[in-house]
Amino acid sequence: MFSFQTIIDNLPVLIASARYTLLISGLGCLLGLIFGAVVCMGAVSRSVAARRVAGVYVSFFRGVPLLIQLLLAFYLLPLVGVNVPALVAAILTVGLCAAAYISEILRGALNAIPKGQAEAAIAVGLPPRDIWTRILLPQALKISMPSLVNELILLVKASSLVTVVGIVEITRMSQSIASATYRPLEIYLAAAFIYLAINLVIAGIGRTLEQRFAL
Amino acid sequence: MIDLSLFQQYGPALLRGLGMTIFCWLVGTVFAMALGFVMALVQRSVKAWPVQWLLRAYVEFIRGTPFLVQLFVLYYGGPMLGLRLDALPAGLLGLTIYGSPYFAEIFRAGLNAVPVGQIEAARAMGFPPGAIMRRVMIPVMLVSALPALVNFSIILTKETVILSMITVPEIMFETQTMMAETFAFAEATLVLALFFWIFVEAISRIGRRLERRATHYLLERS
Numbered sequence: 001m002f003s004f005q006t007i008i009d010n011l012p013v014l015i016a017s018a019r020y021t022l023l024i025s026g027l028g029c030l031l032g033l034i035f036g037a038v039v040c041m042g043a044v045s046r047s048v049a050a051r052r053v054a055g056v057y058v059s060f061f062r063g064v065p066l067l068i069q070l071l072l073a074f075y076l077l078p079l080v081g082v083n084v085p086a087l088v089a090a091i092l093t094v095g096l097c098a099a100a101y102i103s104e105i106l107r108g109a110l111n112a113i114p115k116g117q118a119e120a121a122i123a124v125g126l127p128p129r130d131i132w133t134r135i136l137l138p139q140a141l142k143i144s145m146p147s148l149v150n151e152l153i154l155l156v157k158a159s160s161l162v163t164v165v166g167i168v169e170i171t172r173m174s175q176s177i178a179s180a181t182y183r184p185l186e187i188y189l190a191a192a193f194i195y196l197a198i199n200l201v202i203a204g205i206g207r208t209l210e211q212r213f214a215l
Numbered sequence: 216m217i218d219l220s221l222f223q224q225y226g227p228a229l230l231r232g233l234g235m236t237i238f239c240w241l242v243g244t245v246f247a248m249a250l251g252f253v254m255a256l257v258q259r260s261v262k263a264w265p266v267q268w269l270l271r272a273y274v275e276f277i278r279g280t281p282f283l284v285q286l287f288v289l290y291y292g293g294p295m296l297g298l299r300l301d302a303l304p305a306g307l308l309g310l311t312i313y314g315s316p317y318f319a320e321i322f323r324a325g326l327n328a329v330p331v332g333q334i335e336a337a338r339a340m341g342f343p344p345g346a347i348m349r350r351v352m353i354p355v356m357l358v359s360a361l362p363a364l365v366n367f368s369i370i371l372t373k374e375t376v377i378l379s380m381i382t383v384p385e386i387m388f389e390t391q392t393m394m395a396e397t398f399a400f401a402e403a404t405l406v407l408a409l410f411f412w413i414f415v416e417a418i419s420r421i422g423r424r425l426e427r428r429a430t431h432y433l434l435e436r437s
Contacts, residue, residue: 002295063415064408065373067387072408075400153279160281161377171284178291185292188284196279 006183007190014187017173018194020087024162024169025155027091032098032151037137039103044110054103061100067161069093074165090162094155101151109144110136142213149206153199160195170194221402225393232389233410239303239375239385243310244368250311251318258323274316282313283377290381306378310371317367325360326352365422372415386410 042054061069073093077084084092113136121131141148160171168176174191178184222229258270277285289298289312290305300308329352337347357364379387387407394403 059416060412063412063419065376065387065411067376067379068404068408068411071400071404075404079401157279157281160283163283164380171281171287174284175287178287185288185295188288188292192276192280192284192288195281195284196276199279200275 003183003186006181006186010177010181010187011190013177014170014173014190014194017168017170018198020167020169021156021159021195021198024087024091024094024159024167025152028094028098028155028159029148029152031091031095032102032155033148035095035099036102036106039099040106040110040140041132043103043107058100058103061097066094066097066158067164069097070161070165086165087167090165090167094159094162097158098151098155101154102148105144105147105151106137106140108147109140112143113139145210145213146206149202149209152206153202156195156198156202221393221397221399222406225389225397228389228393229386232384232386235383236372236375236385236387239306239310239378239383240372242307243314243375244371246307246311247314247371248318248364250315251320252322254315254319255322255326258319259326270319274319277313277316282309282374283380285309285313286377286381302378302382302384306381306383309378309381310374313374314367314371318364321360321363321367322356324363325356328359329355361426365419365426369415369419369422372418373411376411 039054039057042050043058045051045054064072070090070093073089074086077089117135117139118131121135126134159169162169163172163175166172170191174187178187181187254270254273257266261267286306286309289309290300290302293300293305333351333355334347337351342350375385376387378385379391382388390403390407394400397403
């Protein structure tokens, strides 16, 4: 029999564990934006070396499954003498991975900004840093808003993979509750619906932001 | 340092895992595409609201939840509903279910992009419905949908490693077995990462080339 009681009993714990899901995906997205902007600047820069490095970066982080990247960070970092808590390693890895996707999103958005703007900025003598931080990046962010929200939703789902490095977010928590209560169906379905709820809320916020930015 | 003799000893197991990864990917992608195509067709032709609503809910649910959790529901929760599957069939079914809504959306957008005039022209010339689908709609749809189809198929290669979490013996699982027995964690993960990098990069190159060739030919015909 499907037991709603099991779900009701364990829902508070499951929802509490969602804060790690949100923390990892939220901070991961933020880091991804920062690194992604840097990678994107490399990808469109005039220097061949910078373009090459950015290309390899994007190809590596998009080509290797996140699960393997997480294990790599988890096992390889201590080997080179970096001892960070699993949570930090997980957020960093998610951020680095997101950066690869976000840099491509931003690069697409940059193409949509008329060339004349950067040329005009050069002509009036703005330094390159100001051209990026005041003209190109703000507009690129605005244009790529829908894709960025989409990326955040993908990250919320991807954060379920950090269970392999032992962080107790929604999926890990539901694993341990499922094995304690012998009610895997109910618990995993409940976990699925929490993810769904988070993503629907993010999608809703994204739509509002889009409408506001549309002006 | 990386101990190469390890890979000699575990070579056969790793190769089997590699074969399993490719098998899961191929079967999962083909089934997901087939299911997605059927879903797109139903969404186009059956306008009754319960059907539309159900499809919408299915798409939202699958796209809004992590693949890992879907696998857990299927593999560990399935037996409670009488769905008792081994790891491999559960994994293949999981991949099919996970991929289908994405493919359905791609096919839906592609079919919508087929100019109505072409379908009407085919109908006016007396093409039976099956032939309109086969000879007009699918070829024209592929022109716009192929890049997205290739792209999502490549995304699915990376999802296959998640099957290791429900003990499907694909490459990740075999590597983890090796790690547990030899404690060579870093080497094994590094080699696995490099392998996937090359694998994904290679099939995206092949994919792009196929895509260019296929769409080129189709563009000329249509």
